[in-house]
Amino acid sequence: MAQQGKVWLITGVSSGLGREIAKAALAHGDTVAGTLRSEAQLADFRALAPDRAHAYRLDVTDLAAIPRVVREVTHELARIDVLVNNAGYGQMGLIEELSEAEIRRQFETNLFGLLELVRAVLPGMRTQKTGHIVNISSIAGSSGIPCFGIYCASKFAVEGLSESLAGEVAPFGIKVTIVEPGGFRTEFSGTSIGKAKRVMAEYADSPAGKVREMFAGYHGQEPGDPAKAAQAILRVVDIAHPPLRLVLGLDALTMLRQRMASVTKDYDDWAELSASTNY
Secondary structure, three states: OOOOOOEEEEEOOOOHHHHHHHHHHHHOOOEEEEEEOOHHHHHHHHOOOOOOEEEEEOOOOOOOHHHHHHHHHHHHHOOOOEEEEOOOOOEEOOOOOOOHHHHHHHHHHHHHHHHHHHHHHHHHHHHHOOEEEEEEOOHHHOOOOOOOHHHHHHHHHHHHHHHHHHHHHHHHOEEEEEEEEOOEOOOOOOOOOEEOOOOOHHHOOOHHHHHHHHHOOOOOOOOEOHHHHHHHHHHHHOOOOOOOEEEEOHHHHHHHHHHHHHHHHHHHHOHHHHHOOOO
16 A cells, blocks of 8 residues: 555664664654564554554565565555665674684674665665665774674675665665664663674783673663664655765764774875885
8 A cells, every 4th residue: 555754664673773763764754664573573563653563574584585575565565765774783702703603693684684685675666766775884884893803794794785785776766875873772782792602711801802891881881872863864864865874973983083094094104005016
């Protein structure tokens, strides 16, 4: 059936940032198709707005299920105007510590699920010649953080994919925004965080070990308000020329500015050697 306002497809709406984005879009008068991993969570989400909150069961690591869910949403709601790839988690652990299974699960959730959702919505968005894809990245998508190397790798991949995607789909009227949050008071650093099953004592006094120690007391102390983050995302979705990158949080803005200054310094300091490699 046709819907008034925008139709959003948001992954991971059971709690945290995904839930707040859904609530903000519903309050704005839009329609939201939200995905959740548990059957028991579906009714709770639909109760947010019985005629405009539509719940679908989906684990984004089940790649075969993604096209089916996108077809169901499109059949029920006629179109998808905004895709928010929010589902994901952080895997904490040193690169040497993590098992192959832990590494693969991180990429399957944060990258491959996101990629399949993008690929599934693109035919419809190209046909309607409009759409907005919002990929939730992180400050870890632009700045490597010790003890989060595999998480950073998955988010760096999201950033590269999204930037390339933006250039590919712009001729069809489709916009892409990469969201780079800092620390927000969600379950990211609480029940959602993945912790390495093997912890190496050799790193205890290293910078990576100190990050692990600091992170142990971080949950509930994050500076960011997820409801305000949701309003910021709603704002960029509603404007004609949204940014490719949206940084959320003063902590993220400070860290990413420092990182860019460091990168620029390396480029400038080694410019002569860089240029010397041409014929």
